[in-house]
Amino acid sequence: MSERADAIRRTVLPDGLTVITEAMPDVESVALGVWADAGSSDESPDEHGIAHCLEHMLFKGTARYDAYALAAAIEDIGGHVDAYTERELTHVGARVLAEQLPAAIDMLSEFICRSTFPPDEMERERQVIIEEIRKYDGMPEERIYDLMMAALWHGGALGHAILGTEDSVRGFTREQLVACWRRHFTPSLVIITAAGKLDHDAVTARVAAAFADLPRDGEGCDRGAAGATLPLLHEEEDGEQVHFTWGARAFPAADDRVFPLALADIVLGATSTSRLFQEVREKRGLAYDIGSYLMGFRQTGLLAATGATSPALFSDVIALVRAVITDLREGGITEREWQRAKTQMKSGMALALESTADRMRRLAQHQLTWGEVYPLNALLARIDRVTLDDVHAVLDSRCDLDQWSFVSIGPVEASAVRAALGG
Numbered sequence: 001m002s003e004r005a006d007a008i009r010r011t012v013l014p015d016g017l018t019v020i021t022e023a024m025p026d027v028e029s030v031a032l033g034v035w036a037d038a039g040s041s042d043e044s045p046d047e048h049g050i051a052h053c054l055e056h057m058l059f060k061g062t063a064r065y066d067a068y069a070l071a072a073a074i075e076d077i078g079g080h081v082d083a084y085t086e087r088e089l090t091h092v093g094a095r096v097l098a099e100q101l102p103a104a105i106d107m108l109s110e111f112i113c114r115s116t117f118p119p120d121e122m123e124r125e126r127q128v129i130i131e132e133i134r135k136y137d138g139m140p141e142e143r144i145y146d147l148m149m150a151a152l153w154h155g156g157a158l159g160h161a162i163l164g165t166e167d168s169v170r171g172f173t174r175e176q177l178v179a180c181w182r183r184h185f186t187p188s189l190v191i192i193t194a195a196g197k198l199d200h201d202a203v204t205a206r207v208a209a210a211f212a213d214l215p216r217d218g219e220g221c222d223r224g225a226a227g228a229t230l231p232l233l234h235e236e237e238d239g240e241q242v243h244f245t246w247g248a249r250a251f252p253a254a255d256d257r258v259f260p261l262a263l264a265d266i267v268l269g270a271t272s273t274s275r276l277f278q279e280v281r282e283k284r285g286l287a288y289d290i291g292s293y294l295m296g297f298r299q300t301g302l303l304a305a306t307g308a309t310s311p312a313l314f315s316d317v318i319a320l321v322r323a324v325i326t327d328l329r330e331g332g333i334t335e336r337e338w339q340r341a342k343t344q345m346k347s348g349m350a351l352a353l354e355s356t357a358d359r360m361r362r363l364a365q366h367q368l369t370w371g372e373v374y375p376l377n378a379l380l381a382r383i384d385r386v387t388l389d390d391v392h393a394v395l396d397s398r399c400d401l402d403q404w405s406f407v408s409i410g411p412v413e414a415s416a417v418r419a420a421l422g423g
Contacts, residue, residue, distance in 0.1 A: 021194045024359070029096065036091075049161070050177060063114060105203070117174055241311075
Protein backbone atom coordinates (compact mmCIF):
# COMPACT_ATOMS: atom_id res chain seq x y z
CA MET A 1 0.00 0.00 0.00
CA SER A 2 1.64 3.26 -1.14
CA GLU A 3 2.10 6.46 0.83
CA ARG A 4 0.97 9.87 -0.37
CA ALA A 5 3.13 12.76 0.75
CA ASP A 6 0.07 14.82 1.75
CA ALA A 7 -1.88 12.01 3.40
CA ILE A 8 -0.61 12.64 6.95
CA ARG A 9 -1.70 15.79 8.77
CA ARG A 10 -1.26 16.93 12.36
CA THR A 11 -3.04 19.58 14.42
CA VAL A 12 -2.27 20.62 17.98
CA LEU A 13 -5.37 22.08 19.61
CA PRO A 14 -5.11 25.13 21.91
CA ASP A 15 -5.30 22.95 25.03
CA GLY A 16 -2.36 20.79 23.87
CA LEU A 17 -4.33 17.80 22.57
CA THR A 18 -2.70 16.45 19.38
CA VAL A 19 -4.71 15.06 16.46
CA ILE A 20 -2.90 13.16 13.68
CA THR A 21 -4.64 11.53 10.73
CA GLU A 22 -3.69 9.62 7.62
CA ALA A 23 -6.15 9.70 4.74
CA MET A 24 -6.57 6.39 2.91
CA PRO A 25 -9.30 7.09 0.32
CA ASP A 26 -9.22 3.59 -1.16
CA VAL A 27 -10.54 1.88 1.99
CA GLU A 28 -14.01 1.97 3.56
CA SER A 29 -13.07 1.88 7.25
CA VAL A 30 -11.22 3.93 9.86
CA ALA A 31 -9.01 2.92 12.78
CA LEU A 32 -9.20 5.43 15.61
CA GLY A 33 -6.97 5.55 18.68
CA VAL A 34 -6.63 7.57 21.87
CA TRP A 35 -3.13 7.40 23.36
CA ALA A 36 -2.07 8.73 26.75
CA ASP A 37 1.67 9.29 27.09
CA ALA A 38 1.55 7.68 30.51
CA GLY A 39 1.42 4.13 31.83
CA SER A 40 2.53 1.91 34.68
CA SER A 41 5.96 3.55 34.96
CA ASP A 42 4.20 6.81 35.86
CA GLU A 43 2.57 5.37 38.98
CA SER A 44 3.41 6.28 42.54
CA PRO A 45 5.11 3.55 44.61
CA ASP A 46 1.90 2.93 46.56
CA GLU A 47 -0.30 2.43 43.49
CA HIS A 48 1.39 -0.18 41.29
CA GLY A 49 -1.14 -1.49 38.80
CA ILE A 50 -3.47 1.50 38.97
CA ALA A 51 -2.89 2.56 35.33
CA HIS A 52 -4.06 -0.89 34.21
CA CYS A 53 -7.00 -0.71 36.63
CA LEU A 54 -7.89 2.70 35.18
CA GLU A 55 -7.92 1.22 31.67
CA HIS A 56 -10.45 -1.38 32.85
CA MET A 57 -12.59 1.18 34.66
CA LEU A 58 -12.88 3.50 31.64
CA PHE A 59 -15.44 1.01 30.29
CA LYS A 60 -17.57 0.77 33.43
CA GLY A 61 -20.01 3.61 33.02
CA THR A 62 -20.58 7.33 32.44
CA ALA A 63 -23.39 9.70 33.37
CA ARG A 64 -25.21 8.70 30.15
CA TYR A 65 -24.32 5.00 29.87
CA ASP A 66 -23.84 2.10 32.21
CA ALA A 67 -21.18 -0.52 31.40
CA TYR A 68 -23.52 -2.63 29.25
CA ALA A 69 -24.88 0.38 27.37
CA LEU A 70 -21.32 1.50 26.55
CA ALA A 71 -20.50 -1.87 25.05
CA ALA A 72 -23.81 -2.00 23.19
CA ALA A 73 -23.40 1.52 21.77
CA ILE A 74 -20.14 0.54 20.08
CA GLU A 75 -21.56 -2.73 18.77
CA ASP A 76 -24.68 -0.93 17.52
CA ILE A 77 -22.48 0.93 15.02
CA GLY A 78 -20.56 -2.25 14.10
CA GLY A 79 -17.44 -1.11 15.89
CA HIS A 80 -14.67 -3.09 17.56
CA VAL A 81 -12.92 -1.63 20.62
CA ASP A 82 -9.57 -2.56 22.10
CA ALA A 83 -7.53 -1.20 25.00
CA TYR A 84 -4.25 -1.94 26.72
CA THR A 85 -1.77 -0.51 29.19
CA GLU A 86 1.99 -0.53 28.73
CA ARG A 87 4.77 0.88 30.85
CA GLU A 88 4.78 4.23 29.10
CA LEU A 89 1.37 4.52 27.45
CA THR A 90 -2.31 3.73 27.73
CA HIS A 91 -4.41 3.06 24.62
CA VAL A 92 -8.11 2.90 23.82
CA GLY A 93 -9.04 2.39 20.17
CA ALA A 94 -11.84 1.44 17.80
CA ARG A 95 -12.29 0.27 14.22
CA VAL A 96 -15.45 1.29 12.36
CA LEU A 97 -16.84 1.86 8.91
CA ALA A 98 -15.97 5.35 7.69
CA GLU A 99 -19.59 6.54 7.92
CA GLN A 100 -19.56 5.73 11.65
CA LEU A 101 -16.39 7.68 12.47
CA PRO A 102 -18.19 10.68 14.06
CA ALA A 103 -20.13 8.34 16.34
CA ALA A 104 -16.92 6.45 17.21
CA ILE A 105 -15.17 9.69 18.19
CA ASP A 106 -18.09 10.55 20.44
CA MET A 107 -18.08 7.08 22.04
CA LEU A 108 -14.34 7.08 22.73
CA SER A 109 -14.71 10.50 24.31
CA GLU A 110 -17.34 9.00 26.63
CA PHE A 111 -14.84 6.37 27.77
CA ILE A 112 -11.95 8.79 28.17
CA CYS A 113 -13.57 12.03 29.34
CA ARG A 114 -16.75 11.16 31.17
CA SER A 115 -16.26 7.86 32.98
CA THR A 116 -17.69 8.04 36.50
CA PHE A 117 -15.81 5.06 37.99
CA PRO A 118 -18.82 3.68 39.90
CA PRO A 119 -17.76 2.26 43.28
CA ASP A 120 -19.72 -0.97 42.84
CA GLU A 121 -18.15 -1.56 39.42
CA MET A 122 -14.72 -0.86 40.87
CA GLU A 123 -15.18 -3.52 43.54
CA ARG A 124 -16.21 -6.09 40.92
CA GLU A 125 -13.37 -5.13 38.64
CA ARG A 126 -10.80 -5.58 41.42
CA GLN A 127 -11.61 -9.28 41.46
CA VAL A 128 -11.48 -9.48 37.66
CA ILE A 129 -7.96 -8.00 37.73
CA ILE A 130 -6.91 -10.28 40.59
CA GLU A 131 -8.04 -13.25 38.50
CA GLU A 132 -6.02 -11.83 35.60
CA ILE A 133 -2.96 -11.64 37.88
CA ARG A 134 -3.48 -15.24 39.01
CA LYS A 135 -3.74 -16.38 35.40
CA TYR A 136 -0.57 -14.48 34.57
CA ASP A 137 1.23 -15.99 37.57
CA GLY A 138 0.68 -19.40 35.98
CA MET A 139 2.41 -18.37 32.76
CA PRO A 140 6.19 -18.37 33.28
CA GLU A 141 6.70 -17.77 29.56
CA GLU A 142 5.09 -14.33 30.10
CA ARG A 143 6.34 -13.58 33.63
CA ILE A 144 9.94 -13.97 32.53
CA TYR A 145 9.73 -10.64 30.70
CA ASP A 146 8.56 -8.84 33.84
CA LEU A 147 11.33 -10.53 35.81
CA MET A 148 13.86 -9.13 33.34
CA MET A 149 12.42 -5.64 33.85
CA ALA A 150 12.62 -6.14 37.62
CA ALA A 151 16.28 -7.09 37.37
CA LEU A 152 17.32 -4.21 35.13
CA TRP A 153 15.27 -1.51 36.91
CA HIS A 154 14.93 -2.92 40.40
CA GLY A 155 12.99 -0.53 42.60
CA GLY A 156 12.52 1.85 39.69
CA ALA A 157 9.54 3.03 37.70
CA LEU A 158 10.03 0.50 34.89
CA GLY A 159 10.73 -2.42 37.17
CA HIS A 160 7.33 -3.33 38.56
CA ALA A 161 4.68 -5.39 36.78
CA ILE A 162 2.01 -3.55 34.79
CA LEU A 163 -0.73 -5.57 36.50
CA GLY A 164 0.51 -4.76 40.00
CA THR A 165 -0.02 -7.30 42.77
CA GLU A 166 -3.11 -8.69 44.46
CA ASP A 167 -2.37 -6.56 47.52
CA SER A 168 -1.85 -3.35 45.55
CA VAL A 169 -5.04 -3.88 43.54
CA ARG A 170 -7.02 -4.49 46.72
CA GLY A 171 -5.64 -1.27 48.18
CA PHE A 172 -6.62 1.26 45.49
CA THR A 173 -9.21 3.85 46.46
CA ARG A 174 -11.58 5.51 44.03
CA GLU A 175 -9.92 8.83 44.86
CA GLN A 176 -6.55 7.44 43.75
CA LEU A 177 -8.10 6.17 40.52
CA VAL A 178 -9.61 9.57 39.71
CA ALA A 179 -6.28 11.26 40.49
CA CYS A 180 -4.53 8.84 38.13
CA TRP A 181 -7.05 9.68 35.39
CA ARG A 182 -6.45 13.39 35.88
CA ARG A 183 -2.66 12.91 35.63
CA HIS A 184 -2.57 10.50 32.70
CA PHE A 185 -5.28 12.01 30.51
CA THR A 186 -4.51 15.71 30.68
CA PRO A 187 -4.63 17.15 27.12
CA SER A 188 -0.89 17.71 26.79
CA LEU A 189 -0.33 13.96 27.24
CA VAL A 190 -3.09 12.78 24.87
CA ILE A 191 -2.68 12.00 21.17
CA ILE A 192 -5.61 11.01 18.98
CA THR A 193 -4.76 9.23 15.74
CA ALA A 194 -6.94 8.00 12.90
CA ALA A 195 -6.21 6.27 9.60
CA GLY A 196 -8.61 5.38 6.83
CA LYS A 197 -11.31 7.06 4.78
CA LEU A 198 -11.50 10.41 6.53
CA ASP A 199 -11.15 14.18 6.30
CA HIS A 200 -8.60 15.65 8.69
CA ASP A 201 -10.41 18.92 9.32
CA ALA A 202 -13.69 17.15 10.05
CA VAL A 203 -11.97 14.72 12.44
CA THR A 204 -10.17 17.55 14.23
CA ALA A 205 -13.35 19.57 14.68
CA ARG A 206 -15.24 16.56 16.05
CA VAL A 207 -12.38 15.66 18.40
CA ALA A 208 -12.10 19.24 19.69
CA ALA A 209 -15.76 19.22 20.65
CA ALA A 210 -15.99 15.66 21.92
CA PHE A 211 -12.81 15.75 24.03
CA ALA A 212 -13.37 19.19 25.55
CA ASP A 213 -13.99 17.46 28.90
CA LEU A 214 -10.50 16.04 29.31
CA PRO A 215 -9.22 16.83 32.82
CA ARG A 216 -7.48 20.20 32.95
CA ASP A 217 -6.29 20.20 36.55
CA GLY A 218 -3.99 17.17 36.62
CA GLU A 219 -0.50 17.69 38.03
CA GLY A 220 1.18 15.77 35.23
CA CYS A 221 3.24 12.62 35.63
CA ASP A 222 6.32 12.03 37.75
CA ARG A 223 8.46 9.90 35.44
CA GLY A 224 9.92 8.02 38.41
CA ALA A 225 13.29 6.69 39.52
CA ALA A 226 15.63 4.73 37.27
CA GLY A 227 16.22 1.86 39.70
CA ALA A 228 19.18 -0.41 40.36
CA THR A 229 20.51 -3.29 38.24
CA LEU A 230 20.57 -6.79 39.74
CA PRO A 231 22.87 -9.40 38.15
CA LEU A 232 20.63 -12.39 38.91
CA LEU A 233 17.01 -13.15 39.79
CA HIS A 234 15.68 -16.71 39.95
CA GLU A 235 12.26 -18.04 40.92
CA GLU A 236 12.29 -21.76 41.65
CA GLU A 237 8.99 -23.46 40.90
CA ASP A 238 7.62 -26.72 39.54
CA GLY A 239 7.35 -27.15 35.80
CA GLU A 240 8.74 -28.97 32.80
CA GLN A 241 11.08 -26.22 31.60
CA VAL A 242 13.39 -23.49 32.79
CA HIS A 243 12.45 -20.15 31.23
CA PHE A 244 15.30 -17.65 31.08
CA THR A 245 16.20 -14.21 29.80
CA TRP A 246 19.67 -12.65 29.69
CA GLY A 247 19.79 -8.95 28.94
CA ALA A 248 21.12 -5.46 29.45
CA ARG A 249 20.00 -1.87 29.33
CA ALA A 250 20.20 -0.38 25.86
CA PHE A 251 19.34 2.92 24.16
CA PRO A 252 16.22 5.11 24.40
CA ALA A 253 13.69 4.63 21.61
CA ALA A 254 14.59 7.95 19.95
CA ASP A 255 18.36 7.31 19.97
CA ASP A 256 19.88 6.88 16.49
CA ARG A 257 21.87 3.92 17.78
CA VAL A 258 18.63 1.94 17.95
CA PHE A 259 18.86 1.38 14.18
CA PRO A 260 22.20 -0.51 14.22
CA LEU A 261 21.20 -2.26 17.45
CA ALA A 262 17.97 -3.45 15.80
CA LEU A 263 20.05 -4.92 12.98
CA ALA A 264 22.27 -6.63 15.54
CA ASP A 265 19.16 -8.04 17.26
CA ILE A 266 17.98 -9.55 13.96
CA VAL A 267 21.32 -11.31 13.56
CA LEU A 268 21.40 -12.40 17.20
CA GLY A 269 17.99 -14.01 17.59
CA ALA A 270 15.01 -12.29 15.99
CA THR A 271 14.66 -14.50 12.89
CA SER A 272 14.91 -18.14 11.83
CA THR A 273 18.35 -17.53 10.28
CA SER A 274 19.63 -15.82 13.43
CA ARG A 275 22.60 -17.23 15.26
CA LEU A 276 20.73 -18.22 18.40
CA PHE A 277 17.96 -19.97 16.49
CA GLN A 278 20.39 -21.82 14.25
CA GLU A 279 22.91 -22.82 16.92
CA VAL A 280 20.54 -23.74 19.75
CA ARG A 281 17.47 -25.10 17.95
CA GLU A 282 18.32 -26.06 14.39
CA LYS A 283 21.80 -27.55 14.77
CA ARG A 284 21.49 -29.09 18.23
CA GLY A 285 17.78 -29.32 19.03
CA LEU A 286 18.28 -28.07 22.59
CA ALA A 287 15.22 -25.80 22.75
CA TYR A 288 11.98 -25.00 20.99
CA ASP A 289 11.81 -21.39 22.20
CA ILE A 290 14.98 -19.37 21.64
CA GLY A 291 15.51 -15.85 20.36
CA SER A 292 16.17 -12.23 21.25
CA TYR A 293 14.27 -8.97 21.49
CA LEU A 294 14.84 -5.22 21.64
CA MET A 295 12.72 -2.63 23.48
CA GLY A 296 12.93 1.14 23.67
CA PHE A 297 11.58 3.48 26.34
CA ARG A 298 11.73 7.25 26.87
CA GLN A 299 15.10 7.31 28.59
CA THR A 300 16.50 3.81 28.22
CA GLY A 301 16.07 0.50 26.43
CA LEU A 302 16.60 -3.25 26.62
CA LEU A 303 18.37 -5.90 24.55
CA ALA A 304 17.93 -9.51 25.64
CA ALA A 305 18.26 -13.15 24.64
CA THR A 306 15.47 -15.41 25.85
CA GLY A 307 14.37 -19.03 25.72
CA ALA A 308 13.19 -22.12 27.53
CA THR A 309 14.57 -25.63 27.86
CA SER A 310 14.46 -28.69 30.10
CA PRO A 311 16.40 -28.70 33.39
CA ALA A 312 18.73 -31.39 32.04
CA LEU A 313 19.74 -29.23 29.08
CA PHE A 314 19.75 -25.88 30.87
CA SER A 315 23.50 -25.63 31.46
CA ASP A 316 24.29 -26.61 27.87
CA VAL A 317 21.90 -24.03 26.47
CA ILE A 318 23.26 -21.24 28.66
CA ALA A 319 26.82 -22.09 27.67
CA LEU A 320 25.82 -21.98 24.00
CA VAL A 321 23.96 -18.66 24.38
CA ARG A 322 27.07 -17.23 26.05
CA ALA A 323 29.25 -18.46 23.19
CA VAL A 324 26.94 -16.97 20.54
CA ILE A 325 26.77 -13.55 22.18
CA THR A 326 30.52 -13.48 22.89
CA ASP A 327 31.35 -14.45 19.32
CA LEU A 328 28.96 -11.81 18.00
CA ARG A 329 30.64 -9.12 20.09
CA GLU A 330 34.20 -10.18 19.43
CA GLY A 331 33.90 -11.28 15.80
CA GLY A 332 31.12 -9.02 14.56
CA ILE A 333 28.64 -9.90 11.85
CA THR A 334 29.26 -10.76 8.24
CA GLU A 335 28.36 -8.53 5.32
CA ARG A 336 25.76 -11.08 4.24
CA GLU A 337 24.14 -11.02 7.69
CA TRP A 338 24.22 -7.22 7.64
CA GLN A 339 22.53 -7.00 4.25
CA ARG A 340 19.95 -9.66 5.13
CA ALA A 341 19.14 -7.87 8.39
CA LYS A 342 18.63 -4.60 6.54
CA THR A 343 16.27 -6.27 4.10
CA GLN A 344 14.36 -7.90 6.96
CA MET A 345 14.05 -4.62 8.85
CA LYS A 346 12.89 -2.66 5.81
CA SER A 347 10.42 -5.37 4.84
CA GLY A 348 9.01 -5.40 8.36
CA MET A 349 8.45 -1.64 8.28
CA ALA A 350 6.71 -1.82 4.91
CA LEU A 351 4.51 -4.77 5.87
CA ALA A 352 3.48 -2.91 9.04
CA LEU A 353 1.57 -0.45 6.85
CA GLU A 354 -0.86 -2.93 5.34
CA SER A 355 -3.96 -1.96 7.34
CA THR A 356 -5.71 1.06 8.80
CA ALA A 357 -4.95 -0.21 12.32
CA ASP A 358 -1.24 -0.57 11.53
CA ARG A 359 -1.08 2.96 10.15
CA MET A 360 -3.06 4.40 13.03
CA ARG A 361 -0.58 2.85 15.48
CA ARG A 362 2.36 4.07 13.40
CA LEU A 363 1.14 7.66 13.72
CA ALA A 364 1.11 7.43 17.51
CA GLN A 365 4.38 5.51 17.82
CA HIS A 366 6.28 8.04 15.72
CA GLN A 367 4.79 11.01 17.54
CA LEU A 368 5.53 9.53 20.96
CA THR A 369 9.06 8.52 19.97
CA TRP A 370 10.28 11.38 17.76
CA GLY A 371 7.68 14.09 18.08
CA GLU A 372 6.78 13.79 14.39
CA VAL A 373 5.68 11.20 11.85
CA TYR A 374 8.31 10.07 9.36
CA PRO A 375 7.34 8.74 5.94
CA LEU A 376 8.40 5.19 5.19
CA ASN A 377 11.04 6.29 2.68
CA ALA A 378 12.79 8.38 5.33
CA LEU A 379 13.08 5.39 7.66
CA LEU A 380 14.24 3.08 4.87
CA ALA A 381 16.93 5.62 4.00
CA ARG A 382 17.94 5.77 7.67
CA ILE A 383 18.42 1.99 7.70
CA ASP A 384 20.48 2.16 4.52
CA ARG A 385 22.85 4.62 6.22
CA VAL A 386 23.75 2.10 8.93
CA THR A 387 27.26 0.75 8.34
CA LEU A 388 28.90 -2.44 9.53
CA ASP A 389 31.07 -0.29 11.78
CA ASP A 390 27.91 1.15 13.37
CA VAL A 391 26.65 -2.36 14.14
CA HIS A 392 29.98 -3.46 15.56
CA ALA A 393 30.15 -0.35 17.74
CA VAL A 394 26.80 -1.06 19.39
CA LEU A 395 27.66 -4.74 19.77
CA ASP A 396 30.85 -3.77 21.56
CA SER A 397 29.09 -1.34 23.90
CA ARG A 398 25.94 -3.37 24.64
CA CYS A 399 27.02 -7.04 24.51
CA ASP A 400 29.48 -7.30 27.38
CA LEU A 401 27.98 -10.24 29.26
CA ASP A 402 29.74 -9.18 32.45
CA GLN A 403 27.30 -6.24 32.47
CA TRP A 404 24.17 -8.28 31.65
CA SER A 405 21.49 -9.47 34.05
CA PHE A 406 20.16 -13.03 34.08
CA VAL A 407 16.66 -14.08 35.18
CA SER A 408 15.05 -17.50 35.24
CA ILE A 409 11.94 -19.35 36.36
CA GLY A 410 11.69 -23.11 36.71
CA PRO A 411 12.50 -26.40 38.44
CA VAL A 412 16.18 -25.78 39.21
CA GLU A 413 17.83 -24.37 42.31
CA ALA A 414 19.48 -20.97 42.35
CA SER A 415 22.84 -22.67 42.89
CA ALA A 416 22.39 -24.55 39.61
CA VAL A 417 21.67 -21.27 37.82
CA ARG A 418 24.82 -19.71 39.25
CA ALA A 419 26.81 -22.77 38.24
CA ALA A 420 25.48 -22.57 34.68
CA LEU A 421 26.55 -18.95 34.55
CA GLY A 422 30.00 -19.87 35.79
CA GLY A 423 29.52 -18.38 39.23
